[in-house]
Amino acid sequence: MGSLSRWCFAIVVLGCSFGEVLAQCPDRPVSGSVVADPLALSSQDGVLSAQFVMQHSVDSNGYTHYCYNYNTGTQIVEAPTLRVSPGDELNLDIVNRIQNDDAMKMKMAMPMPTTGAVEPSCGDGGAMTVDATNMHYHGMNVPPKCHQDDVINTLIQPGTPGFKYKIPIPATQPPGLYWYHAHVHGFTEFQVNGGAAGALIVEGMEKVHPEVAGLAERVFIIRQQFQIPWIPGPYQLTLNYQVSQAIGGAKPVIQMKPGEKQFWRVANATLQDFMPLQVIVNGQPQPLQLVALDGYPLTQIRTQDTILLPPAGRAEFIVQAPPAGAEAFFFTQDYSTGPTGNPDLHQSLAAIQVSDTANAARMPKVSAQAAAVRLKYADLASQKPTAERLLFFSEEFGGTNGPIQFYITVDGQKQKVFEANEKPVITTKVGAIEDWTIENRALETHAFHMHQIHFQVLEVDGQPVTNQDLRDTIEIPFWEGSGPFHSVKVRLDFRDPTTAGVFPFHCHILLHEDLGMMHKMLVEP
Amino acid sequence: MTSHWKALLRAASFTVCLLGLSALAAAAPPYVITNDDASFPFTGVSFLSVGPGGGLIFRQQVATVGTGIGGGYFGANRILVVNGAQACVFASEAGSGDVVGIDINTLTVGGSATGSDTDTGSANGIGLAGNDQYVYAGFTDSNTIGTFKVLSGCGLMFVNGTAVAGLEGGAVNGMAVHGSMLIATYTDGTIESFNISGGTPSPNGDKQISSGTVRARGATYPNSIDITSDGHFAIFGDTATSLVVEVSDISSGKLAKTTVYSSAASISSSNVMLSPDESLLYVVNTQGASVSVLFFDKAKGRLSAGCTSAPIRGHSTDWSYLVGMALGSTTGDGDGVYVAEFPSGIARIKLKVKGKTCALREAVQSPFKTKNAAGLLSIGAFPPRAF
Numbered sequence: 001m002g003s004l005s006r007w008c009f010a011i012v013v014l015g016c017s018f019g020e021v022l023a024q025c026p027d028r029p030v031s032g033s034v035v036a037d038p039l040a041l042s043s044q045d046g047v048l049s050a051q052f053v054m055q056h057s058v059d060s061n062g063y064t065h066y067c068y069n070y071n072t073g074t075q076i077v078e079a080p081t082l083r084v085s086p087g088d089e090l091n092l093d094i095v096n097r098i099q100n101d102d103a104m105k106m107k108m109a110m111p112m113p114t115t116g117a118v119e120p121s122c123g124d125g126g127a128m129t130v131d132a133t134n135m136h137y138h139g140m141n142v143p144p145k146c147h148q149d150d151v152i153n154t155l156i157q158p159g160t161p162g163f164k165y166k167i168p169i170p171a172t173q174p175p176g177l178y179w180y181h182a183h184v185h186g187f188t189e190f191q192v193n194g195g196a197a198g199a200l201i202v203e204g205m206e207k208v209h210p211e212v213a214g215l216a217e218r219v220f221i222i223r224q225q226f227q228i229p230w231i232p233g234p235y236q237l238t239l240n241y242q243v244s245q246a247i248g249g250a251k252p253v254i255q256m257k258p259g260e261k262q263f264w265r266v267a268n269a270t271l272q273d274f275m276p277l278q279v280i281v282n283g284q285p286q287p288l289q290l291v292a293l294d295g296y297p298l299t300q301i302r303t304q305d306t307i308l309l310p311p312a313g314r315a316e317f318i319v320q321a322p323p324a325g326a327e328a329f330f331f332t333q334d335y336s337t338g339p340t341g342n343p344d345l346h347q348s349l350a351a352i353q354v355s356d357t358a359n360a361a362r363m364p365k366v367s368a369q370a371a372a373v374r375l376k377y378a379d380l381a382s383q384k385p386t387a388e389r390l391l392f393f394s395e396e397f398g399g400t401n402g403p404i405q406f407y408i409t410v411d412g413q414k415q416k417v418f419e420a421n422e423k424p425v426i427t428t429k430v431g432a433i434e435d436w437t438i439e440n441r442a443l444e445t446h447a448f449h450m451h452q453i454h455f456q457v458l459e460v461d462g463q464p465v466t467n468q469d470l471r472d473t474i475e476i477p478f479w480e481g482s483g484p485f486h487s488v489k490v491r492l493d494f495r496d497p498t499t500a501g502v503f504p505f506h507c508h509i510l511l512h513e514d515l516g517m518m519h520k521m522l523v524e525p
Numbered sequence: 526m527t528s529h530w531k532a533l534l535r536a537a538s539f540t541v542c543l544l545g546l547s548a549l550a551a552a553a554p555p556y557v558i559t560n561d562d563a564s565f566p567f568t569g570v571s572f573l574s575v576g577p578g579g580g581l582i583f584r585q586q587v588a589t590v591g592t593g594i595g596g597g598y599f600g601a602n603r604i605l606v607v608n609g610a611q612a613c614v615f616a617s618e619a620g621s622g623d624v625v626g627i628d629i630n631t632l633t634v635g636g637s638a639t640g641s642d643t644d645t646g647s648a649n650g651i652g653l654a655g656n657d658q659y660v661y662a663g664f665t666d667s668n669t670i671g672t673f674k675v676l677s678g679c680g681l682m683f684v685n686g687t688a689v690a691g692l693e694g695g696a697v698n699g700m701a702v703h704g705s706m707l708i709a710t711y712t713d714g715t716i717e718s719f720n721i722s723g724g725t726p727s728p729n730g731d732k733q734i735s736s737g738t739v740r741a742r743g744a745t746y747p748n749s750i751d752i753t754s755d756g757h758f759a760i761f762g763d764t765a766t767s768l769v770v771e772v773s774d775i776s777s778g779k780l781a782k783t784t785v786y787s788s789a790a791s792i793s794s795s796n797v798m799l800s801p802d803e804s805l806l807y808v809v810n811t812q813g814a815s816v817s818v819l820f821f822d823k824a825k826g827r828l829s830a831g832c833t834s835a836p837i838r839g840h841s842t843d844w845s846y847l848v849g850m851a852l853g854s855t856t857g858d859g860d861g862v863y864v865a866e867f868p869s870g871i872a873r874i875k876l877k878v879k880g881k882t883c884a885l886r887e888a889v890q891s892p893f894k895t896k897n898a899a900g901l902l903s904i905g906a907f908p909p910r911a912f
Contacts, residue, residue, distance in 0.1 A: 336841075338841065339814065339840050339841030339845060340812065340841075340845065394766035394792075395766065395812070396744065396745075396764055396765060396766050396793065396812075397599075397764070397793070397811065397812050397846070398598060398599060398600075398698075398712060398746070398748065398764040398795070399596070399597050399598035399599050399601075399649055399650075400595075400596030400597060400599075400846065400867060400900065400902070401596055401597060401648060401649055403712055405744060407744065407766065414741060414742045414744065415741060415742075415744035415766060416742055416743070416744060441766060441792070442766075442792075443792070443812060443813075443814070443840075443841075479792075480836065481791075481813055481814035481815060481836035481840060482814075482815070482835055482836050
């Protein structure tokens with residue numbers, strides 16, 4: 001979106017001197033260096049236990065860092081990759097040690113509801129502020145319950161003993177790349193802008209698609225940082241926390257061995273960037289073998305040279321190393337988000353370098369006895385929906401500097417922004433299968449995200465799609481000012497009893513989410 | 526703004542006022558006039574004439590003393606053209622917090638004046654309404670309406686300020702004047718009228734949340750205002766996610782509860798203007814990249830569906846919002862409108878009406894790129910519509 005004035009709630013800027021800020025976060029990689037995968041923490045004997053300490057720094061260039069610090073015993077590393085298998089248990093302690101006393105800090109508060117709340121609070125309670133945190137396990141099919149994947153009522157306040165997530169990974173969880181990130185309403189953008197996000201991998205992709213077995217595996221998290229996240233302006237993209245200079249300057253370096261194929265697992269953890277991803281060799285986009293989207297294996301691997309990832313989307317694909325001496329880049333193309341959207345500009349994310357010394361972990365090999373994997377949702381396309389709904393995105397601008405309202409609305413209901421104590425706008429029951437058509441009535445592209453479940457894409461702009469992929473986030477292009485609104489029709493599966501509870505759906509442009517383009521739904525047991 | 530700066534402005538305006546008085550009056554040609562809303566040294570008001578092919582021709586920018594802000598609320602009209610005892614254009618300059626008057630016959634500054642030390646619209650602008658006696662300035666940030674007396678030669682003298690606020694704390698936004706009534710909108714959906722028979726606005730006691738705002742639970746709110754020539758109806762263009770216009774019967778001297786007209790023809794309707802014959806209401810679809818016309822039954826105050834233009838050229842590449850408008854003609858159906866394209870263009874939208882059908886299309890010569898505007902939101906026409 002274009003210019004705006006932010007926040008319907010109190011903003012008090014405390015001071016304006018540039019004092020020394022305590023550095024709580026580890027140094028990030030130097031631009032132009034070889035990209036390393038994040039540290040991986042794998043489950044042992046069915047359990048993965050770890051403690052993340054959420055901290056905060058402002059770097060010498062003025063960028064705010066929010067970091068999930070993990071102590072290996074010898075060093076502090078930021079946002080490790082969590083690796084679990086279906087049926088495991090994830091025990092994650094989050095300790096909030098944010099000491100956000102920098103001089104430019106803005107103290108903002110959205111109090112948790114004390115009256116009218118439809119669910120009890122979880123964790124420390126108190127006000128939702130830029131200093132409070134929690135965690136969303138994006139894409140995971142785990143219950144929206146306290147200590148699992150609740151983001152509406154869970155708050156972890158600074159200085160408290162911490163909060164324990166105890167998450168049984170469903171035995172039916174599709175293998176693939178998920179991610180975790182902070183999700184305090186009103187402030188998600190701030191913490192994700194600061195880097196509070198990491199990868200979560202559910203093992204077993206090689207059992208569904210043996211083509212990836214034994215391949216070198218790479219995990220790439222693309223993040224986006226603005227100096228002031230709510231003001232449109234120049235931003236930096238980073239690859240595994242290494243800044244990729246948009247114009248000139250040093251690029252991160254991805255190394256591949258000559259002739260090898262690598263299995264790339266790429267998460268778009270940006271605030272708002274729609275990314276048409278390519279691997280370009282000598283100026284030509286290369287064929288990529290797409291294996292999975294949003295953590296869900298495709299029915300069949302398909303080849304394409306561009307993979308569009310909306311904010312929060314993930315893609316897993318096989319990349320062939322370029323020939324020695326070739327000029328090769330991991331690239332994102334331009335993407336128009338519409339007249340009132342921010343321009344998403346093309347840029348190289350990394351240079352690809354062929355090197356005999358390239359080193360990467362390898363995907364497991366598949367035993368000959370491996371049983372065929374039957375994926376959750378595999379029968380969804382053949383099911384009959386029990387309900388159909390129409391939802392739409394819309395925006396309202398009262399001036400060049402605001403006020404601006406961002407809405408997602410169930411057709412027939414009143415347009416309103418999300419409030420923490422609102423009642424769910426949709427109620428359904430365990431066992432339901434629903435078809436939702438989501439229109440975009442705004443002049444800006446939006447990214448629809450559903451918590452807790454994947455949805456199956458049935459139609460785009462009223463036309464059946466060839467590839468009925470399972471997604472948890474999908475782009476809906478902007479309205480051009482005339483003609484029908486762009487839309488997607490998706491099928492949502494609430495048959496799993498673990499979906500029971502209250503959880504949100506929203507636009508995953510995080511500013512929009514923070515400003516209320518979100519609502520709750522209730523799945524009754 | 527500091528008192529020192531205001532003193533400087535007052536001195537400067539006094540000087541140019543004297544110069545203006547000594548200038549020879551001349552019959553002014555028709556103009557389209559822009560408040561360029563720019564920063565120093567480009568600040569000023571530009572005068573454009575209509576060429577033989579219908580295109581706009583830049584004639585002159587009258588440099589002003591103050592500075593603009595290049596943006597703000599859509600419904601706060603930053604330019605006021607009056608053609609009574611004297612022909613003046615008044616323009617607000619929210620950066621420096623003043624209102625400047627320009628004699629249209631001589632294209633010279635007649636004077637400028639600031640409000641009180643606390644009056645400010647530096648974030649979202651200063652809206653104007655008035656007549657040839659008084660100019661009212663809605664300072665959107667301080668939430669005050671300043672009353673300025675119009676002096677000979679189009680100078681201004683600050684009279685006083687009136688503190689205002691919406692029922693939910695909204696900021697003053699659009700304003701319109703008819704006879705002894707001033708009507709204001711606020712950003713929280715409140716509408717209110719004032720009695721200005723004594724010069725300074727005095728509340729009529731009709732402050733209310735508009736029906737459209739109530740119906741949409743805040744997701745729609747009145748922005749700009751127009752009033753029928755007989756003072757029977759006030760018409761509000763709403764900021765909304767669709768086209769929403771509200772009408773209030775004001776024949777009692779107070780605002781009655783509004784009736785709501787809505788349509789999915791386009792997005793938002795922050796700026797509205799009646800045609801000279803009051804048979805039509807022009808609606809700028811601020812975010813919808815289009816202009817609409819609704820048919821208006823002047824006797825009953827009812828609106829009905831008309832037509833909507835195709836998307837105006839250059840959306841997103843050359844401009845981001847359609848905002849204020851000026852009529853193409855002072856008679857009949859107005860012959861379409863000129864529309865400000867934020868930040869620096871003017872589109873010409875032509876109208877054809879046949880019975881109860883109409884068509885709007887952008888002229889071949891459109892758009893005209895302004896030379897000086899940095900954040901063009903408001904345009905006017907001279908001579909103005911008769912009411």
